[in-house]
Amino acid sequence: MKTDDEVVSAVAAADGEIVFVGDDEGVQKYIGKDTKVIDLDGLYVLPGFIDGHNHGASHQLEKKFDLYLNETAPNQASYQKVMKDYREKYPDKKYILGHGLNLNAFENNSPAHGFIDEIIDDACVFIQDMSVHGCLLNKKAMDEIGLTKDTKAPDGGTIYTDGNGEPTGYLSDCFSLTAPLLAKVTHDAAQEKAAFKEFMKEMNSYGITAFQVPGGGFEDGLDIIREFAKSGKMTMRVSLGQFVDDLNADGAKKIVKVFDKNQSYNSDWCKVTLAKAIIDGVPEGKSALLIDPYDSAAGMPADYRGPVSATQDELNEMTAIIDKAGYQVEFHAMGDGAVNMALNAFEYALKHNGKRDARHQIAHATLMKDEDIPRMGDLNVIGAMQPMWFYYDPFFSPLEEKVFGKARFAKEYRIKDMLDAGIVMTGSIDYPITLEARPLTGIQAGATQCSPFDGEEDSADYLRNPDQAVTVLDMVKMYTVNGAFALEMDKQIGTIEVGKKADFVVLGQNILSCDVKDVANTGVLYTISDGRVVYTGKDKSVKAEPIQGA
Structure with missing residues (x-):
């Protein structure tokens, strides 16, 4: 599949870039004696998957040393x-x-x-x-x-x-x-490099060729990326974000200085642009910020709505300063109160600085006021979403239903409504918060609003808000062209077009035409990064089952 949803039969790449997109006859002139030819024999090629919210190699370090x-x-x-x-x-x-x-x-x-x-x-x-x-x-x-x-x-x-x-x-x-x-728990440089290499290998096996880190490990991570890129070891492109420590004007000025200092790290492999700020917590911790009080089952005071990390004025000033400097702001916001505050801040920055191609984001956007859905679309704010949280999963869903109450729980993740409102959404899993990082499971979950795993995909126990199901193509765009847009790499990746980077994933079947409940069973046969085969799979189909620990 190339841009504008058009399907073609052949693609050629040279020196890491796409040089031809078209038919089998047209591609022949690009085949030389040193050309590696992969006969797809009816298999399906997509742009490399992009994970829009991924914490990188932390899991590999945790599992080995903690x-x-x-x-x-x-x-x-x-x-x-x-x-x-x-x-x-x-x-x-x-x-x-x-x-x-x-x-x-x-x-x-x-x-x-x-x-x-x-x-x-x-x-x-x-x-x-x-x-x-x-x-x-x-x-x-x-x-x-x-x-x-x-x-x-x-x-x-x-x-x-x-x-x-x-x-x-x-x-x-x-x-x-x-x-x-x-601060007392540290890992040395060799351990961090080994973990990052292992992380890329795992992500490549899922067809992922780019990701966005929403804060953490900033300057050490930049040095590792630069070293790996220089030595030819990089197999994923990355937008490396950094946390804003103080959600106010002083914190904004500090992060702008950090970004300004590190712009030399920008390359085909790396983007330094995303400032991450946390407005609220999480529903299961009863720390998501709500407009109306938590349900009585949460066991909190009758008027408890959750804590908040800053005042609206502080968020407004922080956002306007970072926006004026030309960088992206991503807010962690799970409760409808937090999402509302984030949108207020983005609206303030727009009025204060004027319109620009800002590509600001809200991560998670779990619960939203009805009127904030079209407002988010009007403000062109990206939703960094986690499709594996859309269905009734065994961990998060029961806890959220308990503390929010059934009626409010049913209004979470209104993906179809968000899409209809023109909101650009990316796909991810907030790895390693959830370890099931395979985009194909997320694509099926978003298209069915049910579990993508064998034995669960037809069970009503896992079904949630089926009216919010979107198409497989909508979900594919979340993990490709939309992800590239959010990473500010849309001129390089996200679609299969001449002049863009040769980042592809080859799948065992056409997921746009197969049974929607079989998408997650699709095997990844090749992952290609910068024109190089970085992963080779053996099976056209796999058994979709949760990764241990997910």
């Missing part, structure tokens, strides 16, 4: 066994970082520090939950950062307490409090 719970059954006994084994393996570690804590393993979805203290009380242990917005500390870690009943949560954060007002050790969106602990 306390890793993602592949453990979500119950306290299993978690404690993993902790015991880890402590025996690393008896001298003074700071232990963990990942993948499933809140469903705890009564009322509320973990407390004693669960860790029973196993490890002589080292600081802090375990991020599956959203990474929440974190459980043991007593020693609490003491290390001075967490007491008198500690005030940072803006936008929540410190959970027991019936006596004492902190349980579970925090949501309190990154500034846990930062001193995180």
Whole structure:
């Protein structure tokens, strides 16, 4: 498939660029003695998939060096066994970082520090939950950062307490409090490079040839990308974002200086343009910002709407400063209150600075006011969406339904309405928040609003808002041309056109014409980056099943 949804039979590339798109006869003149020819024999070629919201190689580092719970059954006994084994393996570690804590393993979805203290009380242990917005500390870690009943949560954060007002050790969106602990857990340059190489290999196996990192590991990451690009090891293009630490004018000026300093890193492989700011938290942590109070089942005060990280005026000024400097702003916003604040900020920047091709984004946009959907389209704000969250999944959905209530839960992820409003959406999975990073599963989930996995695709237990289903082609665009637009790489990638980079994925069948419930079973046969085959698969079809730990 090339641009404008046109289907052709042949494509030729030289020196990493597409030089011909057309028919079999026309391509013959591009075939020489050193030309590598791949006879597709009816297979299907798409532009390389683009993951619009991916945290990069952090998962590879976590799994190899940290306390890793993602592949453990979500119950306290299993978690404690993993902790015991880890402590025996690393008896001298003074700071232990963990990942993948499933809140469903705890009564009322509320973990407390004693669960860790029973196993490890002589080292600081802090375990991020599956959203990474929440974190459980043991007593020693609490003491290390001075967490007491008198500690005030940072803006936008929540410190959970027991019936006596004492902190349980579970925090949501309190990154500034846990930062001193995180700083004690480091990985050396060799480990980071090995992890990035492994990450690219995994993503290539899914047909992914570009991705956007929404903040984190900025300057170290830039150096790795430059080194890999220079040595020919890069197999994915990347827009590398950076977090805005303080959501105000001072924070904006600081991030603009960082971006200005690093513009020399821009290349065919790298883009330095995205500033990431977090307005609210996550529904399951009861830290998403809502317009109306949480449901009573959330167990919060009657008027509780969730914390917020900044005032509207602060967000407005921050956004206007970054926008005027010519950079993109992406807001993490999951609650309808947070999305509304983000749109207010983008509207302010537009009025303050004038119209430009800004390509600002909202990540997740889980819940939106009815009137904010067309407004988001009118403001040309991109939605960085996660299609594997669209259906009724076994982890996030029950928790969201509980804290939001059934009626409000049913209004999440109105993808068809967003598409009809002209909102450009990208596809991703927020890896490694969810490990199921295959675009083909996301494409099927968005087109069916049901689970894409074998044995689940016909079950009503996984079906959610079928009226919001979109076409397979709509979903393909999220992972190709829309992704390129969001990365500001649309002149290079996203469609198969002469002059663009030779980034392709070859699939085992035409996913636009096959049964929509068979899209996720499609095999990736070749992934081609910059004209090089970087992944070769064996099977035209695969069994679609969750990646372990997803």
